[in-house]
Amino acid sequence: MRRLRELRLSVGQPSMRRLQQLGGKTRAANGDEVDALPRSTVSTVLRGSKLPRSEFVSAFVTACLQYGGHPPEQVAEATERWLAHWRVLYAAQGGEGPEGETAQAAPVTEAPKGVSVPHHLPLDVRYLAGRGAMLKAADELAQRHRSSVFLVSGPVGVGKSAFAIRWAHRMTDDFPDGRLYVDLRGAHGPLDTEHALGVLLGGLGVHEDDCPAEPRRRVELYRSLIAHRRMLVVLDNASDTDQVRPLLATGAHCRTVVTSRNRMSGLVAREGARRLTLDVLSPEAACAVLCAVIDGEYLVNARAELEELAELCGYLPLVLRLAAVKFADRPGQGFRHFVRTMRDDSQLLSLALDGDRGSSIRAELEFSYRRLGLEAKRYFQRIGHLDDADFTLESGAALAGIPLAEADRLTGVLESEHLVTEVGRRRFTMHRVLQAFARTKAKEYAAAGRTRALAVA
DSSP: OHHHHHHHHHTTOOOHHHHHHHHOEEEOTTSOEEESSOHHHHHHHHHSOOOOOHHHHHHHHHHHHHHTTOOHHHHHHHHHHHHHHHHHHHHHHTSOOOTTOOOOOOOTTSOOTTOOOOBOOOOOOSOOTTOHHHHHHHHHHHHHOOOSEEEEEOSTTSOHHHHHHHHHHHTGGGOTTOEEEEESSOBTBOOOHHHHHHHHHHHTTOOGGGSOSSHHHHHHHHHHHHTTSOOEEEEESOOOHHHHGGGOOOSTTOEEEEEESSOOHHHHHHSOOEEEEOOOOOHHHHHHHHHHHSOGGGGTTOHHHHHHHHHHTTTOHHHHHHHHHHHHHOGGGOHHHHHHHTTSHHHHHTOBOTTOTTOBHHHHHHHHHTTSOHHHHHHHHHHTTOSSSEEEHHHHHHHHTOOHHHHHHHHHHHHHTTSSEEEETTEEEOOHHHHHHHHHHHHHHHHHHHHHHHHHO
């Protein structure tokens, strides 16, 4: 490239051999140690107008400046400036090709020529009961506000992912340059920034070997690649704002949809995110979810039991579907008998689908529970024993045996994770499934205490 040739001349035109020495060594994809600046590659790049690899630019600029006697801090600063220019070219030209391959320029308002448009959204949700009004409200909110970040929040099992995926599919025509999706929960815990960015960059056509190792540079590359494109990014199952913030699409024509059981107030305060909070379904919609799975012949003259099952499931879509499928797998037991078994907390919390990770209500609740501090866990366990699902700060403080101010603080902690919901001034509620889980955790805590006492004795 012309500017690379000019750089070499400006520092005294070091020989190819000297450049090779100053460039040092690097590691090839197969693990072999090789020269960072092979002489044949240097010659090819400097003779043409091709877009070289980022590793070549970094090694060449550093070697030239070292040869020119620049101090280390100036070398590092100048190299970073060169890499910033390279990222802009990468974004505009659709990526770096092998040396000798002509880069195809493309208008920055369109997807780069020769680059496939990513369509990474999961399969659209076939049946989404009771969310028509909320989808319409989301569409209107997106039209009224120019915010680039939308947050879908709500309690465990309320259907945040399903809602966001359906909404994203409704918006596909507005984002012709692609739709990216990443599940931030991961198979073994929340994805860190490095791995999440690797997924997103892979969706943009960046090979794993070409992803910068440093998270900050991955963020810069990611944002440069989508800066001038009309793209939709869905960040599903986010755990907190620190995990999400580096992954936000900052381009003027991009939009990010985040789902989380955490309220993510930081995104609302600092990034101006628009929050949509999903509530549990209405009793009618909850019954419709059950009826969509269970054959009508089993529900004849069983309307009262159907409504009871919907209530036992907390009107939560995930729990409703798990219960409906569990009955549909063994309908011979009779629907009324099945509903009676669901009155048992252990039976309700054991709802799961064999071999389907993410379809266990107990596992979903445990994920939120583990994020709480010890004091919040104990408070959660105690208020689960309230006779009524609704409670006040005064009743919560009295049951837990703590000052009112402490009950207010701990209720706020639980509310931020949607483990309780405010229903009025200083009044809160905990739905049936969460009550069952809280009582179960209290029993486990008491049993562990007895075990510890016996061990000491």
